[in-house]
Amino acid sequence: MNKLIKMILVFIKIGTFTLGGGYAMIPLMQKEMVEKNEWIEDEEFIDIIALSQTIPGALAINTATYIGYRLFGLKGALLACLATMLPSVVIILIVAVFFVQFQNIELVESIFKGIRPAVVALILVAVMKLGKSLPKTIVNIFWVIGSVLCITLLHIHPILIIIFSGILGYKLYKGENVDESNS
Template identity: 50%
Template sequence: MSFYLQAFITFFKIGLFTIGGGYAMIPLIQSEIVEKKKWISQNDFIDLMAISQSIPGIFAVNIAIFIGYKLRKLKGALAMATGTILPSFIIILTIALFFQQFKDYEVVQRIFKGIRPGVVALIAVPTFNMAKSAKINKYNVWIPVVSALLIWLLGFSPVYVIIIAGMGGFLYGKYKHKNSAS
């Protein structure tokens, strides 16, 4: 099987079984791409996630494009992006065709209420895994906590938080390098 077909099928399966959006895809992508297939390293995965979150667009498609491009340039990016997008397109189209007929059924409403906490867990697990991989510890845990609170409670734009965090990291690196050279 060609790499492109394998990449398409891998991301099609990830897209097909992801409920809750792009962030819920993180553990599936990490498991398939980093751990099973070993197409990229954990550090590359974290870097690509950071870039994918920082640019406009759909997170899941962004990360699929970055991974595909890193591995096989344009053709890899197209295979992975198409694999990511197609399941959602098919599912949304199917739901749109039939949802009006079923949305008021109590069973359907209960199913959606049950899915919500599961989606939260799907987002929480990769967050903790990322924190571990990013070497978040008792000395720097305040950075993601303050960032989250600024966005959530005070309505700060995530773009500004990313810019400030990037500048802070740059300045800290310069300061640390300067002090270690002395």
């Protein structure tokens, strides 16, 4: 029961202290799930992030649901999902009630302008941490650069990149896991 409560508190913390959406939550999630609590390995975390992006819904909610399910089954999935959402819902309700009254105040505007670069930094940290655990092969480097170029220059939708990457990954790596399990 203590581990379940700890998981709930961790997801409440993640939902409370990260601004900027799912990508900004990745560094904190990685620190809590992989480094601090050792609930999952770094490679599995990357797989969870990839899976969470391929299914409908918010990245943080999908990730929390998966990790909650992995740790405590259906009960864990539901509680992790709710724990991640709860702080945002409360904050949004508070902001909705008071923001209209304070939105034109210079202090509030300045605070939000200051938060924006921090959110970008959180996303960059997530990219760097995820990139560290990616094997530095020619294929992976080409894959990352190619995906970025396809999205930014050719305006190919990220979903198509994910689908194509899954198909290409299957073709390039099929049988690789079978060989490892027979060793």
